[in-house]
Amino acid sequence: MPIETATQKKVWNRNLVLLLMVTVVCFMLDLSMGSVRIPLSAIWTDLMGGEIKSSWHQILLNFRLPKAVTAMLVGMGLGTTGLLMQTFFRNPLAGPFVLGISSGASLGVAVLIMVGVSLGFTQSAGATALAAATGASTVMILVMITAMRLRDNMSLLIVGLMFGSVTGAIVSVLQFFSQAESIQSYLAWTFGSLGTVTWDKMWIFLPVVSLGLVTSILLLKPLNLLLLGENYAVSMGINLQRTRVLIIIVASSLAGSITAFCGPIAFIGVALPHLTRMIFNTADHRYLFPLLLLLGATVMLCCDIIAQLPGSEHTLPINAVTAILGAPVVIWVIVSRGNLKRFF
Amino acid sequence: MREVVLHTDNLSVGYRTKKETKTLMPEINVELSKGQLVCLLGQNGVGKSSLLRTLLNLQPSLSGGVYLLGKPLHQYSNLEIAKHVSLVLTDPIQTGSLTVRDLIALGRSPYTAWTGQMSKADWEQVQWAIDQTRLNYIEQKRLYELSDGQLQKALIARAIAQEGELVILDEPTAHLDMNNRVEIMRLLKELTKTTGRAILVATHELQLTLQLADQLWLTNFNRPLVAGTPEDMALEGKLEETYYHEGFEFDIKTGRAAIPVAENKTVRLDGEDNWYFWTKNALRRIGYAIDDKADISITQKGELQWVLNKGADEVITKSIEELLGYLEA
Numbered sequence: 001m002p003i004e005t006a007t008q009k010k011v012w013n014r015n016l017v018l019l020l021m022v023t024v025v026c027f028m029l030d031l032s033m034g035s036v037r038i039p040l041s042a043i044w045t046d047l048m049g050g051e052i053k054s055s056w057h058q059i060l061l062n063f064r065l066p067k068a069v070t071a072m073l074v075g076m077g078l079g080t081t082g083l084l085m086q087t088f089f090r091n092p093l094a095g096p097f098v099l100g101i102s103s104g105a106s107l108g109v110a111v112l113i114m115v116g117v118s119l120g121f122t123q124s125a126g127a128t129a130l131a132a133a134t135g136a137s138t139v140m141i142l143v144m145i146t147a148m149r150l151r152d153n154m155s156l157l158i159v160g161l162m163f164g165s166v167t168g169a170i171v172s173v174l175q176f177f178s179q180a181e182s183i184q185s186y187l188a189w190t191f192g193s194l195g196t197v198t199w200d201k202m203w204i205f206l207p208v209v210s211l212g213l214v215t216s217i218l219l220l221k222p223l224n225l226l227l228l229g230e231n232y233a234v235s236m237g238i239n240l241q242r243t244r245v246l247i248i249i250v251a252s253s254l255a256g257s258i259t260a261f262c263g264p265i266a267f268i269g270v271a272l273p274h275l276t277r278m279i280f281n282t283a284d285h286r287y288l289f290p291l292l293l294l295l296g297a298t299v300m301l302c303c304d305i306i307a308q309l310p311g312s313e314h315t316l317p318i319n320a321v322t323a324i325l326g327a328p329v330v331i332w333v334i335v336s337r338g339n340l341k342r343f344f
Numbered sequence: 345m346r347e348v349v350l351h352t353d354n355l356s357v358g359y360r361t362k363k364e365t366k367t368l369m370p371e372i373n374v375e376l377s378k379g380q381l382v383c384l385l386g387q388n389g390v391g392k393s394s395l396l397r398t399l400l401n402l403q404p405s406l407s408g409g410v411y412l413l414g415k416p417l418h419q420y421s422n423l424e425i426a427k428h429v430s431l432v433l434t435d436p437i438q439t440g441s442l443t444v445r446d447l448i449a450l451g452r453s454p455y456t457a458w459t460g461q462m463s464k465a466d467w468e469q470v471q472w473a474i475d476q477t478r479l480n481y482i483e484q485k486r487l488y489e490l491s492d493g494q495l496q497k498a499l500i501a502r503a504i505a506q507e508g509e510l511v512i513l514d515e516p517t518a519h520l521d522m523n524n525r526v527e528i529m530r531l532l533k534e535l536t537k538t539t540g541r542a543i544l545v546a547t548h549e550l551q552l553t554l555q556l557a558d559q560l561w562l563t564n565f566n567r568p569l570v571a572g573t574p575e576d577m578a579l580e581g582k583l584e585e586t587y588y589h590e591g592f593e594f595d596i597k598t599g600r601a602a603i604p605v606a607e608n609k610t611v612r613l614d615g616e617d618n619w620y621f622w623t624k625n626a627l628r629r630i631g632y633a634i635d636d637k638a639d640i641s642i643t644q645k646g647e648l649q650w651v652l653n654k655g656a657d658e659v660i661t662k663s664i665e666e667l668l669g670y671l672e673a
Contacts, residue, residue, distance in 0.1 A: 090438045221460035225453055227439040234402070235433075236506065237426030237454040283441040286460055343441050 012287055015280060019294040023072075026301035030068045031060060033310045038064075063195070068301065070197040073209045074262055075300030076293045077254040079272035080216050083292055084251045086273050087223045087285070088244075089157045092344050095270035096255035099248065100139045100163030105259035106190070107167040108135020113186045114178040125196045128189060129260045136256030139163055140248070147244055153230065191317030192263035194304055205261050212254040216289065219246060223285040267323045268303075271330045272296050277343045278333050299326070349428075349509040349542045350399065351375035354408035357391055357398045367406060368394050372569045374561060376542040378509060381533050382571075383553040384546040385586060386563030392546045395563070396514055399544075401425060413509070426454040430506035432499045432513040440488030444498045447487060448473050451505035473505035476538060477531065493524030500531065504539060511535075513545045525549060529556055550587070551599040554578075562586045607633035611671075615644030623650070626664045630672060642667070 031043050036059060042052045046060055081096035089098065096102060112131035117123050146159050175183050197205050222243045225233040234240050258265065276292040277283065300322075307321045352374055358367040368391030376382055386392050397403035399410055401417050410417040412428055420428075430451065437447075451473070452466040462470075474483050477497050487495060496516055503511045513532070517525040529545075529552040536543050536558075547553060553560060554574045561571045562582055570582050577583045578596055587594045593602040611632045613624060623642065624634060641653045645660065650667045652659045661667040 218458065221453065221456070221458055224460060225450060227442065228437055228447075228450065229433075229435045231402075231433050231435050232431065234422060235400070235426060235429075235431040236450065237421075237423035239422060277441065281441070283439055284446065344439065 016290060016294070019291060019298070023294050023298045023301070026298050026305070027068055027072070030071065030301045030305050031064045033305050033308045034059070034064065035308070035313055035315075037310075062199070066197055066199055066202055067194050067304065069202065070194045070205070070262065071300040071304045072297035073206065074194065074258050074265060075268065075272070075296030075298070076213060077209045077258050077296075078265060078269035079276070079292045079296030080213060080289070081251045081254045082269035082271075083273040083276075083285070083288065084216065084219065084223070084247050085269075086344075087226055088247050088251075089153050090226075090229065091157065092274070093270065094157065096251065096258075097164065097264075097269070098157060099143050099160040099252060099255075100167060101136050101143070101252045101255045102259045102264050103164040103167040103171075104139030105132035105136040105256055106264055107171055108132045108138075108260075109189050110171040110174050110186055111135070113189070114174045114182045117182060123185065125198075126201070129196075129201065132260035133256060135167075136252065136260060139167065140252035140256060143252070144245065144248055147248060148241075153244075189263050190319070192265045192319035192322075194262055194300075194307075194318055197261050201261065205257065208253060208257045212250050212257075213293070215246070215250050219243070219250065220285040220289055227283060263319065265322060266319055267326050268296070268299065271326055272299065274330065274343070275299075275333060281343065283343075346377040346380075348375045348377050349413060351411050352399075352408065353411065355398065355410060356406040356408050357395050357403075358406045359394075360404075360406060365406060369563060369569055371408070374569065374571045376510060376544055378542050379536050379540050380542050380558040381536045381556060382542070382544045382559040382561060383549075383557040384544060384561045384563065385548070385550065385553065387565070387586075390563045390565055392563060393514060395569075396512055396544075396546055400429060400431070400512065423454055426506070426508075428508040429510045429512060430503035430508055432496075432503050432511070432516050434514050434518065437487060437495065437499075440486060442487050443484055444479060444487070444490070444494075444501075445470065445474070445483045447498055448479075448483075448502045448505050451502040454506065469507065470505050473501040476504055476535060477501040491524075493520050493527070496520065496524070496528055497531065500528070500535075504535065504541075508541075510542045510544065513543070513547075515546055515548070517547060517549055526552060529553070532556075550583075550596075554596075605629065606631055609633070610635035610638035610640075612636055612638045612641035613643075614641070619644050619647075623664060623667075626668060627671075630668060632671070640671075 028040055028043060032038050032040050038056050038060065042056055043060065046052045046057055078096050082094070085094035085096065085098055086092060088094070108131040109128055112121060112127060113123055116131070121127060142163060143156070143160060147156055150156050150159070175186070222233065222238045225236050225238050230240060255269070272292060272295060276288055276295050279295070280288070280291050282288055303318060303321045303325065306325060307316045307318050309316060352372050355372040356367055357369040357372065358365065372395070384392055384395070394403060398405050401410070401420070412420060412425070417425070448470050449462060449466070452462060452469060453460060455466065456462060474480055477500055479497055479501055482490065482494055487498070490498065500513070500516065517528050520528065529549055532543050532545060533556045535541065557574055559571055560574050560577050561569055562577060563569050564586055570577070572582070583596050587596065592604060595602065605628060607628065609632045611627055611634065613620060613627070613634050615623065627634070639655070643651045645651045648662060650661045650664070652661065652667060652670055659670050661670065
């Protein structure tokens with residue numbers, strides 16, 4: 001919907017405020033839930049600088065708060081990447097993984113765990129992040145070189161998927177020749193985790209993701225034009241090559257950094273843009289983007305709450321939650337709304 | 345005094361690969377003026393789309409130049425071209441959720457800032473484009489709900505909203521029904537008058553362009569492009585050259601292709617005009633030529649009755665289908 005009249009503006013503002021409130025509630029609940037349940041009132045007192053039980057304060061400050069912030073950044077980052085990819089490729093199945101960036105990150109981690117460790121490298125969280133980032137950026141550079149040579153996006157999409165297959169195959173080969181322990185520790189990484197970003201890593205994670213999100217704002221108008229396809233976009237004056245490069249850089253750094261720190265978190269990146277479009281029924285990226293950010297943060301916070309299995313000692317891997325609970329939600333939304341095409 | 349929007353100077357259109365240079369159209373010297381509807385005609389594969397792409401700076405020319413408002417096209421940035429030239433392409437639109445009004449509003453983007461914020465004047469221009477194309481009744485519909493004809497008009501409205509002096513359309517009537525084809529071509533003609541723009545259409549609508557176009561650009565394989573009014577093109581035999589095809593004759597005046605059939609049998613035919621025309625049409629299809637000395641005769645009896653005399657037999661039929669049945673028996 002174009003936002004033209006005051007009424008439309010009002011509806012959009014109302015949606016934004018409502019969604020913001022939901023996000024805040026989920027944020028508080030996420031801080032509260034876990035193996036130790038901390039009452040909301042205590043969280044409030046703590047956030048306001050009041051005195052609470054010191055163990056609670058420690059848990060909140062050192063575990064729950066960075067994890068909740070990470071959850072929000074992951075939701076916003078992967079949602080944005082998905083949106084960029086879906087519009088750029090005009091393909092509803094596109095997501096953060098289509099350019100092969102995440103596979104690159106996986107390869108980096110696999111090499112570290114299955115080859116590096118035997119050569120004397122340690123498999124710390126920091127080293128894992130570094131290995132994933134190296135893998136992701138290597139593939140990103142390859143994709144960029146290819147993008148410069150290819151004229152159309154469809155070819156780029158296929159090349160990206162090929163990169164993904166190749167890196168996936170190399171990982172399989174590595175697994176084949178590896179010890180059971182290293183395979184298990186690689187698998188543990190692929191489950192995804194929001195808890196690995198501690199404050200000392202947050203100072204890298206937060207700026208990288210934020211920079212990606214802020215840069216996306218520059219892309220909102222070109223993305224709207226790309227809705228009509230590349231030729232129309234060019235005929236309306238966009239610099240296609242510059243836009244392509246910027247989209248690839250933003251998408252790669254978001255997907256790459258998130259995969260590096262939290263593992264390959266599946267599904268959210270493809271689903272979030274569809275959910276946002278369907279709930280708020282708009283194709284205009286300028287209005288879609290803020291809603292997507294809030295919805296992304298909310299959804300990841302909810303996934304994290306569920307992963308804590310409130311009331312139990314156990315936690316689920318975040319990847320299992322996003323897929324097991326998320327996929328049926330998306331299917332339900334699509335079925336209840338009818339044709340996906342109407343919203344894409 | 346004609347105001348020239350775009351002209352070419354010995355423009356040569358084609359492709360250049362590492363191995364060879366393939367010229368599709370050599371030495372094109374044409375101009376487009378404000379308020380004119382120019383139709384680009386020619387067979388598939390002759391290079392119409394390549395010519396359009398070259399005129400838009402989307403494809404480099406082999407030699408010669410394109411001038412937009414007197415200035416060489418390559419001196420313009422993409423955004424500057426967008427402010428003078430707008431397009432309607434054959435590319436499918438894959439965004440069903442946009443409303444017609446959204447789509448038309450996108451046409452304003454060369455004029456909006458990086459945020460894409462539309463001013464009141466921008467919305468007025470959108471409304472004007474909607475009024476010009478008479479799309480008011482569907483402006484809130486989403487693109488997936490539109491018929492092909494409506495979508496094409498919405499795309500034309502978007503091009504109009506983009507302002508500028510020139511609109512270029514690539515086969516805007518492809519896969520539309522007859523009524524919509526006429527309506528789109530009429531709309532384009534009307535827009536040249538109401539908006540004062542130059543409109544260049546690559547099309548296969550020969551009959552409509554003969555009625556509506558101010559100028560024709562005729563393209564042929566391995567021959568230079570020729571330009572002129574439809575009537576001059578017809579009288580000089582240029583149209584016939586363009587539409588020459590081995591195996592059948594094409595009647596430019598009626599647009600009718602005379603497809604040869606093996607007429608190895610003869611029949612005598614008597615009746616009034618309309619009846620005679622359609623009966624002959626059907627007979628020709630099944631291989632009967634009309635001959636006054638033929639043994640078989642068909643005569644009209646009443647408005648829709650056919651009397652077939654074949655030797656001693658006489659049959660009266662009430663439809664051509666029935667008649668053909670007897671003839672082929």
